[in-house]
Amino acid sequence: MDSDIGVDEHSNPASLVPMSATLDRPEGTRRYLVVTPPAGTPGGRGLIVVLHGAGASAEQVLGLAFPPSPLSLWLNIAAREQLVVIAPDAGNGGWSDCFASDERVARKNDVAFIDALIEHAINHHHVDPTRVYLIGVSRGGWMAYAAAIALPHKLAAFSVILAGMPPPGRITMPSTPLPALIFGCTADPLIRYHGGKPWYAFGFAEPVRSIEESVQVWRELAGLPDTPVVVKLPVGDPQGRTSVTRYMWGEAADHLQVGLYRIDGAGHAEPSRLKRYPRFINWLTGLQNADLETAEAAWEFFREKRTR
Numbered sequence: 001m002d003s004d005i006g007v008d009e010h011s012n013p014a015s016l017v018p019m020s021a022t023l024d025r026p027e028g029t030r031r032y033l034v035v036t037p038p039a040g041t042p043g044g045r046g047l048i049v050v051l052h053g054a055g056a057s058a059e060q061v062l063g064l065a066f067p068p069s070p071l072s073l074w075l076n077i078a079a080r081e082q083l084v085v086i087a088p089d090a091g092n093g094g095w096s097d098c099f100a101s102d103e104r105v106a107r108k109n110d111v112a113f114i115d116a117l118i119e120h121a122i123n124h125h126h127v128d129p130t131r132v133y134l135i136g137v138s139r140g141g142w143m144a145y146a147a148a149i150a151l152p153h154k155l156a157a158f159s160v161i162l163a164g165m166p167p168p169g170r171i172t173m174p175s176t177p178l179p180a181l182i183f184g185c186t187a188d189p190l191i192r193y194h195g196g197k198p199w200y201a202f203g204f205a206e207p208v209r210s211i212e213e214s215v216q217v218w219r220e221l222a223g224l225p226d227t228p229v230v231v232k233l234p235v236g237d238p239q240g241r242t243s244v245t246r247y248m249w250g251e252a253a254d255h256l257q258v259g260l261y262r263i264d265g266a267g268h269a270e271p272s273r274l275k276r277y278p279r280f281i282n283w284l285t286g287l288q289n290a291d292l293e294t295a296e297a298a299w300e301f302f303r304e305k306r307t308r
Contacts, residue, residue: 015075018062018087023116027108032117033058035078035085036125044128046302047121048074049114050087051140053162054094058087061137067281070272071137071161073295081299084125086117090143097142098149098171099206110143111150118154130156130307135298137161137270138191145171152176157305159183159298161270163191164208165217177222179250181259181301183294184211185266187286193262212260215247219258224249228260233291236273242266242289254304261297263289270294 018033037045050071052061059065062085063072078085088110096110105111114134121127132155136144141163148158149172157179164184165171186193195210209217228247235243242265250257261271267286269277271294282288 016079016085018058018064018075018085023113023120025109025113025116030091030113031058031089033062033064033087033089034121034125035062035075035083037078037082037084039082040126041082044126044131046081046083046131046133047118047125047127048078048083048085048302049117049132049134050074050085051095051114051134051136051143052087052090053136053138053140056140058089061140062087063275067277068275069137070270070275070294071135072275073272073293074299077295077299081303084121084127086121088113088117090140095139095143096146097139098146098166099142100146111147114143114147115151115154118151129154132156132307133298133302133305134158135161135295136163138163138268142166148178148180149174152178153307156307157181157302159301160214161294162188162268164193164195164211165214167195167207167209170206174217174221177256178218179222179255179257179301179305180215180218181257181261181298182211182215182218183261183263183271183297185263185268185271185286185289187265188268189286190268211262215258215260219249222250222256222258224256224258236291237289242287242291244271244289244291253301254306256308257301257305259301261292263291265289 016035061069141160159181161183197205197207228249231246233244247260266289269288271289273290
């Protein structure tokens with residue numbers, strides 16, 4: 001059962017406190033964290049479903065475990081915008097994502113779990129069913145692709161951070177257009193911006209499409225023009241090691257858009273000014289850009305979009 005949520009008066013008065021909850025599923029009891037603002041919202045609240053990466057957890061992605069993810073800023077956004085935030089936990093073995101075999105999905109269907117969480121939030125947390133948004137990072141991004149392909153009727157928009165789609169023939173292609181926002185870092189050593197897989201991954205990673213090819217899949221499905229609106233963000237790194245360019249196809253914020261944030265020079269880390277990973281993690285993953293706040297950029301993209 002879900003617990004009541006309040007403002008965390010001891011740590012950050014502009015943030016909300018995630019609480020643990022469970023949902024019974026065919027594969028067993030599943031855990032998730034949920035944040036619900038105390039005030040009601042006329043017409044229903046928006047819902048953000050946040051999917052953690054491999055080796056992480058719902059606690060890590062919402063800032064309750066080390067190292068706190070930059071996506072934990074959704075707690076501040078939820079307080080400000082009166083949103084419900086749900087972070088499912090993948091549990092043992094990680095997500096049954098867009099690379100999962102049929103046999104794996106039959107044992108643990110995470111798309112169905114996300115679908116059930118959305119329905120639960122609509123029925124119990126006064127969520128507006130036209131304002132459901134999904135965001136995932138790394139392997140959580142692969143899970144977001146799987147859910148976006150299978151549940152387009154449930155989502156107003158989705159976002160993927162640091163994850164390219166599977167190559168042709170490895171996945172059922174999407175058939176319903178959705179607003180999509182994808183973040184990719186050109187120096188990512190784990191899930192490469194230009195596709196394929198690193199030689200040192202051996203059998204521990206799958207080859208992927210490039211980030212730009214993944215964007216193209218959703219842009220072409222939406223029937224959007226080839227030419228994007230391009231915005232170069234101000235560079236905050238005095239050494240000029242990383243920079244951000246935003247590409248946006250589609251002019252109407254309340255309609256179909258597909259966007260790309262290309263972060264040049266950065267590695268496998270969500271860009272953030274406020275939530276910085278420790279230096280020893282940067283040694284493993286590459287530089288972390290600080291020219292934008294990933295969660296805020298995603299919310300700017302989501303804000304006006306509704307299920308079609």
